[in-house]
Amino acid sequence: MASSRPPPTSSPSLPPNSQPFSPPASILIVGSGLFGLTLAWSLARRDTFSQCSITVVDRADPSSPDVFPSPDAASVDTSRIIRADYADAAYAALCMEAQVHWRRQDKPTHLGAQGRYTETGLVVVAEQAPAPQREIVVDKSEMTGMDYARSSYDNVLSLAARHPEHIRSVRELPNAEAIRGRVGTGGSSGTWGYVNEGSGWANAGASTAWLFDRVKSTGRVTFVAGTVTSLEHDGATATGAQLAGGRTLSADLVVVAAGAWTGGLVDLSGQATATGQVLGYIDLTEAEQEHLGRMPVLLNLTTGLFIIPPTDRVLKIARHAYGYLNPVTGSSPLPCSPTAPAPQVVSQPLTHLTVPSLSIPKEGADDLRRAVCEMVPLPGLAERPFTKTRLCWYSDTPTGDFLIDYHPQWKGLFVATGDSGHAFKFLPVIGDKIADCIMGNCPAEFRTKWAWKPAAPVVITEDGSRGGKPGLILAEELAATH
Template sequence: MPAAPYQPPKNGAKIIIVGGGSFGLSTAHALSLKAKGYDIHVYDREKIPASDAASTDINKIVRMDYGDDLIYQQLACEALPIWRQWNEEVKAEGKPLVYNETGLLLFSRNGKFPDYERLSMQNIRGAGYGHAIEEFPTPESIVERFPQFSDAVANGFNIAYLNKYAGWCYSTGAVVHLYEKCLRNGVQFHQNGSHSTLKELIVENGGQVKGIRTVDGQEHFADLVILATGAWTAKLIDMEGTLTATGHAVVHFKPDAETCENYFTKDFPVWSGDISYLGYYGFPANHEGKVKVACHAAGYLNMCEDGKVSVPRTKVANPDDTLPHNSLIEYREFFGKFLPKLNELDIADSRVCWYSDSFDGDFIISPHPKYQNLIVATGDSGHGMKFIPIIGYKIAQVVEAVDNEYTRAWAWRSAGKGRLDSMRLLTKTDRQELGKGIARFAKPEELKANAIKAKL
């Protein structure tokens, strides 16, 4: 039965936010700036930054390139000056930059830009940021500016454009920076234990949420609960098929100092290798000399025993996990064509990063239709971190029932066709025929540079 119409919280209301990642912290910070005197409490099962949160990473892309998804382009443009402001703040504290504006170089093949790249350039120019776009219409023009990609160009990645108003964020650093802002604003945190781990919602009268019950059995009452629980959301509450937890393989390299300086640092941008079709993207070396590469594709599922819901499988419970072996093979094959230098290096670290994938790739930030006093802020779909400086202000507008283009775009909606058939399984279930079959994790020795090269 549908819940009663949503009513925004009154002045001084107690608000519980479950989840201290990018959406949860940004929301807490935005609400703490309100003059309404909200009593804000954030609960997280781990110490913030949570080690297995998608937002806890060495870097994420910051871009306004969104094809014809103009709402996200606009949101990224709103976030950009705040990223730059945060840089000034962390510099004053002697900390690494949280935003590195190295540019984003988007490669395409066959001498023609697909719709995503073409529309991105068109709409960025239309928004008044044309001065940030530099096109490389020939293979020679790419190599002249970025000789590190000569092998990629020789293997058909022969057209590109650079968005100079883009780069990468030090995502863990950004989470910590925002966490500290929340602390200064009086946000109360409960973290790292059974006292802070959600067991269930306290629900009365057929759908009225009164608060949360934590694993230690304690009850915590509130006027409003916000679930900002990322890839765990679909397991915690019925999302009516709108969300799926999907895992995506990530690899890190640690080149020696000379290679790092000459190859992955000097004038080296964030890059994507025909992102519309292949999904691969990577970064310059970070302040620790680590080079990350990831792939935005269909991903993996880790189904519950009943086979109904995918749940994250992370290193918190499985510390020996690496990356799926079939992803390792695919990475090494791609590097051979695009960045052979990476095939000379051992994989220093790897993980499966878990998205809260919505069925349509859009965020779901809305009152839940079956409950009162419950808002879900989820559906990051692998592209939420770049908005951490601004997304909380938009979620706060949902909290306060403001009607605008953002709150309408992310409102609750019926699920369309699911994407399970394109995904792969990490674990065996009764649905073994799903997608491309069962994955296994690569063995540590298989992460060495020469382990599979002879087989390629």
């Protein structure tokens, strides 16, 4: 599904032609997920954009047209891991910055208050014993889960030494017995790991609602409920978006921040692709909730399987994997340049909103049950039916880095996507970073990471954090299920 792409014609971190930034009179943000909402919040609070009209357009729940984002968005769920535990030091430091905000809980209006953030600790593990003589792996594509875990451990130890007020107790768990002891469920996972007591999890749905309320309260942002079917352009300049039903929204700057849906609007061949990830939920008894509610988050970087402590008697099991592709024809994204053809096949999300009977493939369900057996081996739990399952859609990039940049071939078009399944934790800070990029001030440590890159032959995220098998096709796996 990849195609060749002309190299960027302008500096990746500056507006086209590298001219001093002049705010546009109007900005249209396509997408109200994490990147879209946080950007709108940042723009609405900046003096630079005080005379700029800001519009956010996105699909909304038909039963609640005034609530954004849509309930099948990746940013809407029961929980997300909040961790500074990264093999990449730049992301580790950025999350440390975000955690300052997550930990503010003194007032009900603070982000982390009212149960939106809980610091339970995080146990990071991987399979096989680490090789003590192995050199540190720098190329993400060559990293194993163990490489990622070891580098993450080194990074959080370094942060703890320099910022003890922000990074709390971090200690090695050198074997399965030590891992089992800290997890406290009777189960274990991996053969080596560590615990960071200063990481935890967020209630994603409640946190996104908190963010949406903050954006609305500025009085600066207009929300439009509608499905964007294509982007409008005049020659080589993006001018707006067309909605289902024929309505057109125009703006001087178009920002596409539609998560896994972005590839259906802008040709991301060789840059990013949509992948579906499996989630499962199991109802618990009061006794099981009491027992498992005290566990830390447990993440295996070799298998990608993880479990977040349950709340309200519901246990979530998930897999951070290569995911499923859903190649479809018939979409008409803006091509990679004004003279190039649009791609014929694009991986696009398939969710329970469009197919209410949608379930996860047996391959994924079996893997989730394996996680329950290993991590939380309570009697009968692994055989208990899932209360519900879900496909969560990532916008995956080859390196797991975000894509936050002006389009190299279309004027007036900015793309903020490529969450790669790990963006939610940056909710308090990522909007400001995206706004900085729009203004030509991309943080130096992310200038290359977030830039538009030469097209990869095939987009498979290889950063050491993924489990499962690459290249699985959703339709084929669903067919095998039935």
